[in-house]
Amino acid sequence: MLTFALIQLAPGSPIAYKLQGMEGDMQADAATRDIIEQTKALYGLDKPIPVQYALWLGRLLRFDFGNSMKDQRPVMEKIGEALPVTLMFNLISIFLVYIISIPVGVYSATHPGTKRDSSLTIILFILYSMPTFWVAMLLILFLGGGEYLDWFPIHGLQSGTAESMSLLSRIADRLWHMVLPLFCLTYGGLALLSRYMRAGMLDVLRQDYIRTARAYGFSERTVLWKYTMRNSLIAIVTLLGSLLPALIGGSIIIETIFSIPGMGRLAFEAVLSRDYPLIMGEVTIASLLTLAGLLLSDLLYVAVDPRIKLG
Amino acid sequence: MNIATQPSDVRKHPNVVWRQFKKNKPALVGVLLVVVMALIALLAPFIAGDVPIAMRKDGRLYLFPNIVTYATLQAENLYRNFDRWEPGPDEFRWDPPVPYSPLRQDLRERLSPPCREHWLGTDDRGRDVLSRIIWGTRISMSVGFIAVGIAVVIGIFLGALAGFYGGVMDMLTLRLIEIWICVPSFFLVITVMAFLDPSIINIMVVIGLTGWPGIARLVRGEMLKQKQQEYSLAARASGLNDWRIIFRHLLPNALSPVFVSATFGVAGAILTESGLSFLGFGVPPPTASWGEILKQSQSFVDFAWWLVAFPGIAIFITVVSFNLAGDGLRDALDPRLRQ
Numbered sequence: 001m002l003t004f005a006l007i008q009l010a011p012g013s014p015i016a017y018k019l020q021g022m023e024g025d026m027q028a029d030a031a032t033r034d035i036i037e038q039t040k041a042l043y044g045l046d047k048p049i050p051v052q053y054a055l056w057l058g059r060l061l062r063f064d065f066g067n068s069m070k071d072q073r074p075v076m077e078k079i080g081e082a083l084p085v086t087l088m089f090n091l092i093s094i095f096l097v098y099i100i101s102i103p104v105g106v107y108s109a110t111h112p113g114t115k116r117d118s119s120l121t122i123i124l125f126i127l128y129s130m131p132t133f134w135v136a137m138l139l140i141l142f143l144g145g146g147e148y149l150d151w152f153p154i155h156g157l158q159s160g161t162a163e164s165m166s167l168l169s170r171i172a173d174r175l176w177h178m179v180l181p182l183f184c185l186t187y188g189g190l191a192l193l194s195r196y197m198r199a200g201m202l203d204v205l206r207q208d209y210i211r212t213a214r215a216y217g218f219s220e221r222t223v224l225w226k227y228t229m230r231n232s233l234i235a236i237v238t239l240l241g242s243l244l245p246a247l248i249g250g251s252i253i254i255e256t257i258f259s260i261p262g263m264g265r266l267a268f269e270a271v272l273s274r275d276y277p278l279i280m281g282e283v284t285i286a287s288l289l290t291l292a293g294l295l296l297s298d299l300l301y302v303a304v305d306p307r308i309k310l311g
Numbered sequence: 312m313n314i315a316t317q318p319s320d321v322r323k324h325p326n327v328v329w330r331q332f333k334k335n336k337p338a339l340v341g342v343l344l345v346v347v348m349a350l351i352a353l354l355a356p357f358i359a360g361d362v363p364i365a366m367r368k369d370g371r372l373y374l375f376p377n378i379v380t381y382a383t384l385q386a387e388n389l390y391r392n393f394d395r396w397e398p399g400p401d402e403f404r405w406d407p408p409v410p411y412s413p414l415r416q417d418l419r420e421r422l423s424p425p426c427r428e429h430w431l432g433t434d435d436r437g438r439d440v441l442s443r444i445i446w447g448t449r450i451s452m453s454v455g456f457i458a459v460g461i462a463v464v465i466g467i468f469l470g471a472l473a474g475f476y477g478g479v480m481d482m483l484t485l486r487l488i489e490i491w492i493c494v495p496s497f498f499l500v501i502t503v504m505a506f507l508d509p510s511i512i513n514i515m516v517v518i519g520l521t522g523w524p525g526i527a528r529l530v531r532g533e534m535l536k537q538k539q540q541e542y543s544l545a546a547r548a549s550g551l552n553d554w555r556i557i558f559r560h561l562l563p564n565a566l567s568p569v570f571v572s573a574t575f576g577v578a579g580a581i582l583t584e585s586g587l588s589f590l591g592f593g594v595p596p597p598t599a600s601w602g603e604i605l606k607q608s609q610s611f612v613d614f615a616w617w618l619v620a621f622p623g624i625a626i627f628i629t630v631v632s633f634n635l636a637g638d639g640l641r642d643a644l645d646p647r648l649r650q
Contacts, residue, residue, distance in 0.1 A: 129631040131582055133589050134605065134623035141619055242492075249497025253586055257609075267498065268590060271505040283502055287493045294493070 075281040078266060083285065086255070086262035089178070090247045093185040097243065101190050101236070105197020109232075110224065112202060121198070128191035132250055136184045136257045143180070181258045185250055189243050193236050200235035204228045230304060237300045244293030248286050328567075331643035338639020344632035351445060352452040359409035359442035366404040411439035413446040413599040425617050432617035434607055440617060443599035444625050450600040451629060454515050454584040455577040461519025463573050466526025467562065473527070474534025474565075475557050484531070488524040496521040500583060504592040511594050514587060518580050526572055533565030540564075567644045574637035578630045585626050601626050 104124075108117045204210065205228060213223045248263070255264035263282065270278035332338060357364055366373050411429070417437035425432045431440040473484035500517050507513045537543060538561065546560045587593040588602030596603065601622040608618030 125634070126631070129578070129627060129634050131585060131623065131626050131630070133586060133602075134619070134626060137605065137609070137619045138623070141616055245492070245495035245498075248495040252497060252501065253590065256590065267501070271501050271592065274505060279502055279505060283494060283498055286495050286498050290493050290495055 075277050078278065079263070079281055079285055082261060082263045082266045085260060086248075086251055086264060087289075089182065089185060089251060089255075089260070089262065090244070092178075093182060093189070093247060094240070094243065096182070096186045097189040097193055098236075101193035101197055102233075104190075104194040105201055105232075105236075106224070106229075108194070108198040109201030109205065121195075124191040124194050127187050128195065130187075132184050132188060133253045133257060135187070136180070136254060139180050139184070140257070181254050181260060184254050184257075185247060188250070189247065193239060193243070196236050196239060197232065200232040201228060204231045207231075233304045234301070237304050238297055240297035240300065241294045245290045248289060328640075328643045332639055335639040335642060337635050338642075341632040341635025341637075341639060344628065345636055348448055348629055348632070349452060352448040355446050355449050356407070358407055359411065359413065359439075359445040360407050361410060361412040361415055363404040363406050367402050409439065409442050409445065411442040413438065413443040414597055422611065422615060424615075431621045432615075434604065434618055435611060438599075440604065440621055443604055444601065444622055446599040447601045447604065447622070447625065448629075450511065450594055450598065451581045451584060451626070454511065454518065455581040455629075455633075457515045458518035458580040458584075459522065459573050459576040461516060462522030462576060463526055463569060465519070466523040467530050467566075467569065469523070470527035470530025471534055471557050471562055471565075474531040475538060475553070475561065481531070484527065488527055491521075491524045497583065497586065500587065501590065501592055504587065509592060509595050511598075514584055514593060518583050522576055522580065526569055526576075529568045529572055530562075530565055533568060534561060537561045537564050571637055571641045571644065574633055574640055578633035578637070581626065581629055581633070 104120065108120050111117045210223060210227060213227045218227075251262060251264035252267055253264070254260070255262045256268045259265070263286065266278070267282045267286075269275075270282055351358060356362070363373075409430075415438065417433070420429070420433050420437040422435055423429055423433045423437075429439050429441070431444065433439055434443070469484050469487075473481040499521055503517045504513065507517070534557075543556065543561060546556045551560070584593060585600070585602030585605070588600045589606045591606060593602055594600045604618065604622040608615055608622075611618060
């Protein structure tokens with residue numbers, strides 16, 4: 001039901017914009033009026049808006065967003081090429097975020113007030129406040145050639161000679177290209193989640209039942225991993241829902257900077273060239289991804305917290 | 312009666328919060344930095360610009376010509392002359408500390424690294440980076456505050472109505488929130504910016520329109536809580552209308568989490584604005600904005616470190632100080648952490 005409502009929301013106004021844009025063109029250049037009429041007929045823009053909307057909705061359910069206005073290729077084909085790249089980046093990034101932030105948060109929370117805890121907190125806070133595109137540019141400046149170190153490639157997904165490499169070195173090449181963009185995508189979420197993990201863990205450690213568990217004489221390890229862990233995970237599992245849109249939004253900037261042919265750069269180019277069908281396709285797919293993330297976080301929520309049952 | 316103790320406790324609330332807040336040194340630093348930034352934004356013409364703050368020319372005393380627009384100055388036949396004008400005898404000019412306009416191009420000084428004249432260097436058109444950063448503070452601050460202001464107003468209004476009336480109103484608002492958070496906000500912002508003209512007003516409105524669901528949720532939750540309180544019943548029993556109950560009696564008690572959220576929201580809005588400008592969908596070019604300076608520097612990224620470092624540091628400091636202030640505010644408002 002939510003998806004349906006979303007679909008209703010997303011395309012409504014942009015189609016009106018699309019019409020406005022067309023009319024603007026017509027006034028500007030009367031000679032091309034015929035061509036514009038033909039184009040309008042091609043995209044079904046000569047029909048009244050409600051009819052257009054119904055048509056659009058029908059096509060959308062079949063994931064048919066029409067052709068890109070720029071190169072006439074089907075939108076789904078372009079998105080289909082870009083989606084795996086972005087998905088790969090985002091999934092690896094989410095994986096890294098969770099795999100690093102949980103131990104970091106647990107360490108901070110179990111050693112509160114120590115020097116290491118406070119320095120970790122400060123580092124995380126600084127990371128959390130740095131704009132991704134700035135970090136990306138600093139990395140390019142200092143590690144990606146220029147006048148300083150030249151450790152990592154800063155452009156695209158593979159070297160030009162990748163075709164002639166063996167499978168193993170091609171994978172290595174791919175990973176080498178992914179280091180900088182992945183770092184940029186990951187560190188923000190990492191810092192946020194570690195902070196939440198620390199706070200959540202400290203919160204749980206203050207609870208009475210933890211004292212009870214300690215009083216029973218359970219080992220610190222049992223108290224920590226069996227009684228505290230599960231309850232502090234609840235907080236960061238719910239964050240998955242907000243992490244995903246942030247990542248997808250972030251990939252617009254990161255993919256543009258590092259010239260990675262993913263959804264983000266596609267969206268950037270679509271917006272630059274006002275490629276309306278492509279933009280609409282992008283937004284819909286991105287929203288569906290977010291929706292999937294929200295659903296996943298709800299399911300995980302049930303898995304982590306036995307008090308919540310799927311209704 | 313024992314009611315007397317409770318109202319006095321409530322009235323002290325801001326004091327309690329402030330006392331708690333003062334103990335948190337990083338948060339104080341954050342607030343201080345925010346105030347400094349706001350002052351820089353407000354006083355930008357007095358800190359950087361090529362128009363003097365005061366001057367005596369041709370026997371006439373001009374006070375604060377720097378706060379008048381260039382067009383007005385030109386109309387008085389002032390601007391074209393006096394930027395190269397050396398004061399003669401009986402004349403004087405008092406320039407801002409950074410005597411460069413954020414817009415004046417000087418092609419002989421292109422891409423100069425930081426030096427005595429240009430403390431933070433110049434960009435590819437010879438514009439002074441320090442001056443541009445100072446004027447960029449205006450853009451960032453105003454976008455941050457106004458966008459969050461819009462989000463807060465919408466969020467409070469919808470959240471309060473949803474929480475107070477429940478039923479259909481609540482259901483509709485919740486569905487709207489759910490739809491809204493499905494679309495990744497940065498995607499939504501650049502999509503909308505693609506359809507609109509890039510102007511600062513549009514940016515504020517668009518960022519504001521994407522930011523309200525979180526606040527609406529907070530307010531709704533708080534309203535549900537406050538509605539159950541006895542004073543709410545008392546207000547209703549004394550025959551006040553709904554509007555007055557909501558906005559005069561319930562809402563003030565539901566606002567504190569909104570303040571925290573809004574503080575973080577300003578940091579987020581500033582980040583979004585600079586990200587937008589960085590991609591070229593932000594404030595239109597000649598205007599100085601931090602993200603726009605970074606965008607310009609992209610072509611010279613291999614050597615012009617000053618173009619990359621300084622605007623980034625400006626964004627970073629601003630975001631850090633808002634986050635510190637927000638953290639401090641949250642801790643001060645959280646009764647569980649109060650000693």
